[in-house]
Amino acid sequence: MAAFQWKDEYNLNIEEIDKQHRKLMEIGKKAYDIAVIDDGYDRYDEIMTILDELLEYTKYHFEYEENMLKQYNYEHIHNQEEEHAFYVYKIKQVASREDIDENQRKVVLEIIDFLSKWIxxxxxxxxxxxxxxxKKLKVA
Ligand SMILES: [Fe+2]
Ligand SMILES: [Fe+2]
Known part of the structure; x- marks a missing residue:
């Protein structure tokens, strides 16, 4: 799926950050791979594991960015924090849906849609x- 193919334009040219963004995309790719298997098997456990992994890695990545930006007194840090909080809220919202078991495909597609928008x-x-x-500060 095109949405989960890394493109050069996604690079910030900050090695550690690009690595983390790629990892987030890999998690999205995993969710997508599950959505396209249509063999009638129950994927509930796999979906919950991916949602967990997505939430944990997202929190790690956001914290990493926020700490880095605070260190350099970035003036738009609040905008970052607000957008980050929104994504964490969205993941938690998807993960806590009571109908995940019945609507497995639909939930996975929601994750995919949300991740591609995020990117x-x-x-x-x-x-x-x-x-x-x-880059202007010459620290990255
Ligand atoms: Fe990021
Ligand atoms: Fe960010």
Missing amino acids: SEHIMGADKEYAVFL
């Missing part, structure tokens, strides 16, 4: 902005 909107927007800032 196009947050990484290509707010994250790119801090990358410019760090």
Whole structure:
């Protein structure tokens, strides 16, 4: 799926951050791979494991970014924090849906949709902005 193929334009050219963004995309790819298998098997446990992994890794990545940006007194840190909080809220919301078991495919597709929006909107927007800032400071 095109949405989970890493493109050069996603790179901030900050090695550790690009590595973390790629990892988030890999988790999305895993969710996608589950959504396309249509063999009638129950995928509930696999979906919950991916949601868990997504939540944990997301929190790790956001904390990493926020700490880094605080260190350099980034002026738009609040915008980052707000957008991050929104994504964490969304993942928790999906993970706590009571109908996951009956609507496995639908839930996975929601995760995919949400991750591809995240990449196009947050990484290509707010994250790119801090990358410019760090490059100006010559710390990245
Ligand atoms: Fe990020
Ligand atoms: Fe971010």
